[in-house]
Amino acid sequence: MYRLLFDLLFRRMDPEQAHHLAFGWIRRVARIPVLRTFVAAVLAPRHKALRTTALGRRMHGPFGLAAGFDKNAVAIDGMAMLGFDHVEIGTVTAQPQPGNPKQRLFRLIPDRALINRMGFNNDGSAAVAARLAARNPVFPTTVGVNIGKTKVVPEEEAVADYVTSTERLAAHADYLVVNVSSPNTPGLRNLQAVDHLRPLLSAVREAADRTVSDRRVPLLVKIAPDLADEDVDAVADLALELGLDGIIATNTTIAREGLGLATSAQEIERIGAGGLSGAPVKARSLEVLRRLYARVGDRITLIGVGGVTTADDVWERILAGATLVQGYSAFIYEGPFWCREIHRGLAARLAASPYATLADAVGAETREATA
Numbered sequence: 001m002y003r004l005l006f007d008l009l010f011r012r013m014d015p016e017q018a019h020h021l022a023f024g025w026i027r028r029v030a031r032i033p034v035l036r037t038f039v040a041a042v043l044a045p046r047h048k049a050l051r052t053t054a055l056g057r058r059m060h061g062p063f064g065l066a067a068g069f070d071k072n073a074v075a076i077d078g079m080a081m082l083g084f085d086h087v088e089i090g091t092v093t094a095q096p097q098p099g100n101p102k103q104r105l106f107r108l109i110p111d112r113a114l115i116n117r118m119g120f121n122n123d124g125s126a127a128v129a130a131r132l133a134a135r136n137p138v139f140p141t142t143v144g145v146n147i148g149k150t151k152v153v154p155e156e157e158a159v160a161d162y163v164t165s166t167e168r169l170a171a172h173a174d175y176l177v178v179n180v181s182s183p184n185t186p187g188l189r190n191l192q193a194v195d196h197l198r199p200l201l202s203a204v205r206e207a208a209d210r211t212v213s214d215r216r217v218p219l220l221v222k223i224a225p226d227l228a229d230e231d232v233d234a235v236a237d238l239a240l241e242l243g244l245d246g247i248i249a250t251n252t253t254i255a256r257e258g259l260g261l262a263t264s265a266q267e268i269e270r271i272g273a274g275g276l277s278g279a280p281v282k283a284r285s286l287e288v289l290r291r292l293y294a295r296v297g298d299r300i301t302l303i304g305v306g307g308v309t310t311a312d313d314v315w316e317r318i319l320a321g322a323t324l325v326q327g328y329s330a331f332i333y334e335g336p337f338w339c340r341e342i343h344r345g346l347a348a349r350l351a352a353s354p355y356a357t358l359a360d361a362v363g364a365e366t367r368e369a370t371a
Helices: 002-008 015-030 033-043 076-081 125-134 155-172 188-192 194-211 229-242 265-271 279-296 311-320 329-334 338-351 364-370
Strands: 052-054 057-059 063-065 086-092 105-108 113-116 142-147 175-179 219-223 246-249 275-278 301-305 324-327
Touching: 015 033, 015 076, 015 105, 033 076, 033 338, 063 338, 076 086, 086 125, 086 175, 105 265, 113 279, 113 329, 125 142, 125 155, 142 155, 155 175, 155 188, 155 194, 175 194, 188 194, 194 219, 194 229, 219 229, 229 246, 229 279, 246 279, 275 279, 275 329, 279 301, 279 311, 279 364, 301 311, 311 324, 311 338, 311 364, 324 329, 329 338
Parallel strands: 063 086, 063 324, 086 142, 142 175, 175 219, 219 246, 246 301, 301 324
Antiparallel strands: 052 057, 105 113, 113 275
């Protein structure tokens, strides 16, 4: 049914307009008590075997929504209703900003991919913090908050910009993510260099501890798939040095490898710049994840994201070292039953495996490969 709706309606609409339309429906359904309970019962059945503990939180499962879909924390209950085990909101910047000019979101349907150059369009950290503070959860879930640099802020003032968002948002976050890997904010990826990243992460850690005195807010960093292997190693070592709680691998890519087979080279050139997500990112994201796990083992939490579509993809990320796995782009193509199918398939794979729990499976393939 969803495939038919996609072909008849969403395929013909501007992708950003279609996103807002579907997003609006999700939010409306989540406001109707009887209907939302029914929808959650159908789309989000729970599997006890998938229960996961990560970042100090107990979750129904390991599969969550990546940042970018709910930038302003307006549909957390709606996404939990659809079955996501955790929801990462953002990216949120210190100042509100409209993002880049439209058109800025493109579907590559034959490649099951998206290209975006949204540019961190969001309401700003003060507005998002107020929204989170006023939230009365209908479906309690783990909420991650992803923060980034305001576009107009120069690179030399980036640390203060991140600290401002941290001071506003840390109290409302089950975990906090420093995003230095989007390709759509000029100069942002320069912050991935260890010499820049160390003072940034240290300042955010201090601000979170200063702002939230009754608990430790887990802090993670999100990296790009375009980092060279030695830079991936350097970030892993830095995460251990600073006592970070986790790394998210990976963000979108500026590369276009794997495209031009299903999508024409002319179409790719017409679309132009932006971060590529979806199926073409899968191989490199998985490679980065395996490299990180080989470096850090189970000393910090790894979250795998990038090209995740099926239960097999989720299972593969877990075996490679991910305690949690996230998706986004495939949701556009798979529709509202996506989480249910992921959970059902993942439970079946765990039952057929030699592992008693998902925790036992985390990193098993990578450990065997490096033994």
